[in-house]
Amino acid sequence: MNYELQKPIVGFTCGDLNGIGIELIIKALSDPRIVDICTPVVFASNKSINFYRKGLPDINFSYHSTKELNKLSHKQVNVFNCWDEEVAIVPGQLNELGGKYALISLEQATLALKDKQIHALVTAPIHKKNIQSDTFKHSGHTPYLKEMFGVNDILMFMVADNMRVGLVTEHVPVSEISKHITKDAILSKLKMMHSSLLKDFGIEKPKIAVLGLNPHAGDEGLIGNEEETVIKYAIKDAKYHMMVFGPYSADAFFARGLHEKFDGVLAMYHDQGLIPFKSLAYGEGVNFTAGIEGIRTSPDHGTAFDIAGKDRADASSFLAATFEAVDIYRRRNGYADARRNPLKKISARFIANSVDERLEETEA
Structure with a gap:
């Protein structure tokens, strides 16, 4: 057409x-x-x-x-x-x-x-x-x-033919990341990503993956508890409005190519999202400002x-x-x-x- x-x-x-x-x-x-x-x-x-x-x-x-x-x-x-x-x-x-x-x-x-x-x-x-x-x-x-x-909020959305990665936090020192990982922050980014996937990328029923903050997504609280106390509750609330899954362990997620099974991926911090993105986007990645x-x-x-x-x-x-x-x-x-x-x-x-x-x- x-x-x-x-x-x-x-x-x-x-x-x-x-x-x-x-x-x-x-x-x-x-x-x-x-x-x-x-x-x-x-x-x-x-x-x-x-x-x-x-x-x-x-x-x-x-x-x-x-x-x-x-x-x-x-x-x-x-x-x-x-x-x-x-x-x-x-x-x-x-x-x-x-x-x-x-x-x-x-x-x-x-x-x-x-x-x-x-x-x-x-x-x-x-x-x-x-x-x-x-x-x-x-x-x-x-x-x-x-x-x-x-x-009130904005989403750094890295996009390429084979993946789209958004960030909860952007240019924040690593020592301060965890205090910015809140339920409201995650929900805000998820809403913007979902809206952008609909109107900016023409995806009618987008599927979104959410990464954990800690190694191995916290291993059920053994390596940090943000996944259990914050991230899972944000995902639960978001499920009423969109198809969202996780939290996933960041290393296994990209290593197994799971990013290609989702329309968008929400990373908790800058390098968690941008290192795999820049490695896998084959030099043709784009930074898009959603929101x-x-x-x-x-x-x-x-x-x-x-x-x-x-x-x-x-x-x-x-x-x-x-x-x-x-x-x-x-x-x-x-x-x-x-x-x-x-x-x-x-x-x-x-x-x-x-x-x-x-x-x-x-x-x-």
Whole structure:
């Protein structure tokens, strides 16, 4: 089935100017077929784009320059100029300027997303310490977006073709994790994951697995008791509203490939979820922010200062983040359309033809 939906406008932040962000943008958006599936808008400056373009002589990258989001070209990449001044870019160097202009890009792109001037946002990597300022006091993009969109909770949702992993806690010191593992916190994340699997991923009856906090999921209280006193009660309550199972021992869960039998997995803390995710997502993982009205994705890696400016950055994850943003936009439109008309029970999977298929059709 082929349903024509509006081509989304997708914004891209530049990330730390001295990292690999702009190089990834140039590599990912240089494929002319990209403008067949979305209208790209890079929040940076002509000068910063040209600086990195000179170091990629084998890539043909052209763009339309603008200072007004209502005057975009829908047939090529757009660069929305967030600043005009010359900035000293030093690839691979951690300095104040890299963080300053990363924040300018992020602020303007986020406002555009909130104001619905763009339909989705793909964020390039930032250096979490380097970007700190009077207006940015967060541990990363996710808590920043939580504040900007004014929501009570938010879910860091790592997604790939073979798995989707959400986190109860994100950038929290290991010594403090257990005090954040509460029944309310787990239920909140489960509700957001369930809602996202329905409307963002087109899964009609999602099955969710919950991991334990302790080794071997506590071994019935022998190795920690959070599973017995907190996690099991959260799962019991959640079962009234969704199909949720667990708690599972994290090591055996991934080692036995059980993640492929579920539509989503809820991990208790950052490394419990991200180590297996990054190991098994084959370099094409995407960080998706669930729980906000806007659509935001990013690659599953950092600024990579060690290879910045050396034409060694792999754009696979960044391209996957772009594809995912477009697909989620389509699925959301399909889900909303089906909700408005209960007689029109069209699965979002059919409405949201995968981007890969669309590119193949264009190529043919």
